Amino acid sequence: RPRTATRVAAAGATAWTVAQAAKPLLPRERPYQADGAERLVVEPAGTSWPSGHAAVAAALAVTLGSGRGALTRRLLDTTAVAVAASRVYAGVHHPTDVVAGLGLGTLSARALRRILGRVS
Numbered sequence: 001r002p003r004t005a006t007r008v009a010a011a012g013a014t015a016w017t018v019a020q021a022a023k024p025l026l027p028r029e030r031p032y033q034a035d036g037a038e039r040l041v042v043e044p045a046g047t048s049w050p051s052g053h054a055a056v057a058a059a060l061a062v063t064l065g066s067g068r069g070a071l072t073r074r075l076l077d078t079t080a081v082a083v084a085a086s087r088v089y090a091g092v093h094h095p096t097d098v099v100a101g102l103g104l105g106t107l108s109a110r111a112l113r114r115i116l117g118r119v120s
Contacts, residue, residue: 007116008063014112015059015105019052022104030092037091044092051093051101057083058105059112066113080105 028049031037046052061076068076084098093101 004064007113008060010116011059011063011109011112012056015055015108016052018104018108019050019055019101020046022050022100023047028094028097031088031094032091039091041090041092048093049097049100050104051084051087051098053087054080054084054093054098054101055105055108058102059109060105062106062109063113 023046026049027047028034030039030044030048032039057080061073061080065073065076080102084093084102087093087098088095
């Protein structure tokens with residue numbers, strides 16, 4: 001399914017780009033820097049807000065769930081939330097960072113879908 005693969009790649013890239021562009025708007029320290037939380041993964045680059053991982057996960061869930069049944073969409077959404085939660089658990093994001101990332105990813109995917117729908 002080349003068209004689906006292209007849309008998924010575009011959604012992920014768009015969400016990542018939007019999240020990276022938003023980081024300078026709120027230069028926030030990561031939990032292990034600010035609160036002394038234990039970091040369980042390799043030290044990430046950049047500031048904490050918003051979570052790029054959560055943004056990409058949400059964008060992929062929205063894109064892959066488009067036109068699918070409710071159960072499939074719920075499973076994809078649950079996976080995106082699990083990715084977001086893992087970033088908090090790993091000590092590299094505050095809860096509000098991942099909420100912002102999920103929101104940015106969702107909005108990015110929906111906007112991209114509207115744009116691509118107009119040019120298709």
